[in-house]
Amino acid sequence: MIDSWSRRDALRLAGRLGLATGLAAVAAPAACAGAAAPPVPGIPVDVPTPTGAPLRRGPVVDVRALGARGDGRADDAPAFRAALSAAGAPDGPRTVAVPAGAYRLVLDAPLAVPAGVTVAGEPGRSFLRPERAAGDILVGLLVDAPGVRLDGLVVERLADVETVLVRLGRADGFRLSRSVLLGHTDALGTFAHGIQMGTVDDTTTDVELSDLSVATTTYGLYQANESRAVTQQMVVRGGTFVRNANTDLELNSPYGSFRDVLVERCTFRDNDSPGFAVGIAYCADVVIRDNTMERYRMEAVHVEDFSTDVLVERNTFTACGLREFAHLQIISGARRVTVRGNRHDATMNTAAIPIVGALAGGDALTAGGRPQDPPTEVVVEDNEMRCGPVVRAVAFDDVPAGAIVGNRVDGPGVGTLDGAFALRRTGAVRVAGNVLNGRAQ
Numbered sequence: 483m484i485d486s487w488s489r490r491d492a493l494r495l496a497g498r499l500g501l502a503t504g505l506a507a508v509a510a511p512a513a514c515a516g517a518a519a520p521p522v523p524g525i526p527v528d529v530p531t532p533t534g535a536p537l538r539r540g541p542v543v544d545v546r547a548l549g550a551r552g553d554g555r556a557d558d559a560p561a562f563r564a565a566l567s568a569a570g571a572p573d574g575p576r577t578v579a580v581p582a583g584a585y586r587l588v589l590d591a592p593l594a595v596p597a598g599v600t601v602a603g604e605p606g607r608s609f610l611r612p613e614r615a616a617g618d619i620l621v622g623l624l625v626d627a628p629g630v631r632l633d634g635l636v637v638e639r640l641a642d643v644e645t646v647l648v649r650l651g652r653a654d655g656f657r658l659s660r661s662v663l664l665g666h667t668d669a670l671g672t673f674a675h676g677i678q679m680g681t682v683d684d685t686t687t688d689v690e691l692s693d694l695s696v697a698t699t700t701y702g703l704y705q706a707n708e709s710r711a712v713t714q715q716m717v718v719r720g721g722t723f724v725r726n727a728n729t730d731l732e733l734n735s736p737y738g739s740f741r742d743v744l745v746e747r748c749t750f751r752d753n754d755s756p757g758f759a760v761g762i763a764y765c766a767d768v769v770i771r772d773n774t775m776e777r778y779r780m781e782a783v784h785v786e787d788f789s790t791d792v793l794v795e796r797n798t799f800t801a802c803g804l805r806e807f808a809h810l811q812i813i814s815g816a817r818r819v820t821v822r823g824n825r826h827d828a829t830m831n832t833a834a835i836p837i838v839g840a841l842a843g844g845d846a847l848t849a850g851g852r853p854q855d856p857p858t859e860v861v862v863e864d865n866e867m868r869c870g871p872v873v874r875a876v877a878f879d880d881v882p883a884g885a886i887v888g889n890r891v892d893g894p895g896v897g898t899l900d901g902a903f904a905l906r907r908t909g910a911v912r913v914a915g916n917v918l919n920g921r922a923q
Contacts, residue, residue, distance in 0.1 A: 521640055521666035523554075523584070523611075528752075529697045530722050531606040532660035537633045539600045540576030543568045545585070552583020554611070559587040570596025580635065582607035590615040592624035592649060595632070603634035605660040613641045620644065626651030626682060631659070638664040645674040647699070650689075651682035659692045665699035667727040673700040676726075680711030680738055690717045697724040701757075704732035705740075707849050714741040721748040729757035735764050736787065736850035743768040751776040759802075763787035764850065771795045778802040781811040781839075785857075787848045788815040796823045799837075801830040808835050808877075813843030815855040821862045828873040829893070836877035836904065837869065838862050840884070860884035869893030875902045882909035890917045899923055 525531050543565045546552065550561035562585070565578045580603040587593065589612050595601055601623075603610075612622040620643050623632065630653060639645045647663050650656060658677070665674025676699040677691075696702040702723050705711065713735075723730035730750050733740045743765060750759035750773065759775045759782040762768055766789065775782035775797060782802040785792050794810060802809040809826050812819050819840075826837045842856045860881055867875045867889060875891045878884065886903055896902040897919045905911060916923050 519669055521669040523638065523640060525606065525636060525662055525664065525695075526697060529662065529695050529724050532634070532662065532693050532695065534605050534634075534660060536579065536604050537600060537602040538577050538579070539631070541574070542577045542579050543575040544579040544581065546581055550585060552581065552585050554584035554586055556586065557588045558585040559589055559593070562587060562593055566593060566595060566599065569599045576600060577602055580608045580610070584609040584611060587612045587622070588615045589613070589620065589622070590617065592621040594624045594626065595630045597627035598629040600631040600633060601635065603636070605634040606636065606662070608634055609636045609638055611638050611640055612645075614643050618644065619646065621649050622647045624649050624651070625653045625656055628654040630655075631657040632661060633657070633659045634661065636662040636664065639666055639670070639674045642670040642672050644672045646678045647674065647676050649678045649681055650686065652684045652686050653689065654687050656686070656689045657692070658694060662695040662697070663699060663702070664697055667698045667700055668725065675699055675701045675704060677703040678705070679703065679713055680705040680709035680735060683710040683738070685712040685714065688715045689713060690719070691721060692717070692719045694721040695724070696721065696726065696730065698726065700727045701732050702726050702730040704729070705735050705738070707734070707736055709735060709738050711735065711738045712741065716740060716743045718745045719747055723748065723750045723759065725752045726755070726757070728755050729761045730759050732761045733763070733765050733768070734761055736848065738764070740765045741767055744771070745769070745773060746771045748773045750774070750782060753777070754779045756780060758782060758784040760784070762789050762792060765789040766791055768792045769795065770797060773797045775802055776800045777804065779805045781808045783810040785812045785816045785819055786814040786843060787850065788817070788852070790817045792816065792819045794819070794821045794824065798825045800827045803833065803835045804831060805833055806835065808839040809837045810839070812838070812840040812857045812860055813854070814848055814857070815852070816857040818859045819857060819861070822864055824865045826865060826867045829868050829870050831870045831873050834872040836874045837867050838875070839877045840881050841877070841879035856880040856882065858882045858884065862886045862889060864888045865890070867891045869896050871895060874904050877904040878908050878911060879906045880908065881911060883911065885912040886916065887912060888915045892919055897921070
C-alpha cells in the first residue's frame, strides 16, 4: 500500500516540476509507449457522439465567411482568430459559428475566446484539429474570461506533441456542452489533457460541463498541483469518459480547492491506468451521484487529502479495482464521507480487495506538505454489494469514527461480520442492520 502512495507522490512531484508551464508534466502510461500506428481521425465507435441543432446566441459570425475552409488541409487558424476578434468587439456578434468540417489550426498561441462569446459547431460534425507551430506545449482553446460557452465541437489532437485541448483561467459562468475531446493517447506517446483548470491563481465560479465525451486523453480534467486557484459551483453532468490514460476527473488542488462540486449521470469506463474515474483531494462539498463506473484497474472513486463533506450516492460500480485497492478508497484525513445507496458488482474481481476501503494511506507527506492521517466520520450505508471469492465488502484501518449500516452483502466468504467487514484498530464505528447472504446481522 505504501508503495502505491509513493507512486502518487511521484506524480505530484512531476506536476511541481511542470509548474513553469502551468502544466503537470505527467508521463504517458506504459500502454502508450512505443505506439507506432498513427491515430485514426474522428470519433471512435465506442464513444458517444452528441447530436442536435447548432446553438446560436445573438448575432453570428461564421468562420467560413472569414476564409476558413474546413477541408482538413488549409490552415484555418487565421479565420478563427478573425472571427473571435470580431465577436469580442464592442457590439460585435456573440456567436462564432463553426459549420461541419475538419478545421486544421496551426497555432503559435492558443485560440483565446473573448468574454460572453459562444463558439458553436454542429454537434459531432465540427472538428477542430490544433497543431503546434511553435512553443513547447500545444494549447488549443483558452478561456480566461467570463460568460464563455463552447458547444458542438470535436477538439482532436492528431500530432504527437504535448497537448492541452481546453485551458481555463478565470472563467466564471463557463459552459462546455455537446462536445467531444479526443487525445488519441492509445496511438501517440505524449500526454494530451482534455481540460486544464486553475491556470490563474484566482476564484472561478459557476462551471458546467454537460453532454460531453472525453476519450483517450491523459487526464480528462485536472489542475496542476502548484495552482492556488479556487473553483466553486462546478457541475459535470451527462458526460462519458472512455479509455483515458490517467484520471478522468482529477479534482485535486493541494494549494487551492474545489468547492461545491456535483458529478451526476455520467459514464466512466475502460480505464487500465494508475488513475481513477473521479479523484478528490482538498475538496469540500462534493456529490457524486447516479453515475456508472465500469472496468477500472484501480479504485473508480478516490477521496483523499483532507477533503470534507463528500457524498457518493446511487452509483453503479462494476469490475473496479481489478488489480488493486478497492471500488472506492478513502484516505489521508478525509472527513465526513458518506457512501450511500450504491450498487457494487465485484464478482469479476480476482484481487483481494475491499469494495470500500478507508485507511491512512501511507507514511509520506501529502502534496500539500501535511502528514498522512486516517479518515474519520466515514459512513457506508444502504449499499448493495456483490462480492467475489476474495473480496470483502468494507475495510476500515485506524478509522476513529463512522458507521457500516443497512448494507446488503452477498458472496462467498461474507456470511459473517468478520468475513464481510475488516475493522482494524477502529474507534467508534457502528456496525448494525446489515444483511449478509440473506441473513440479518
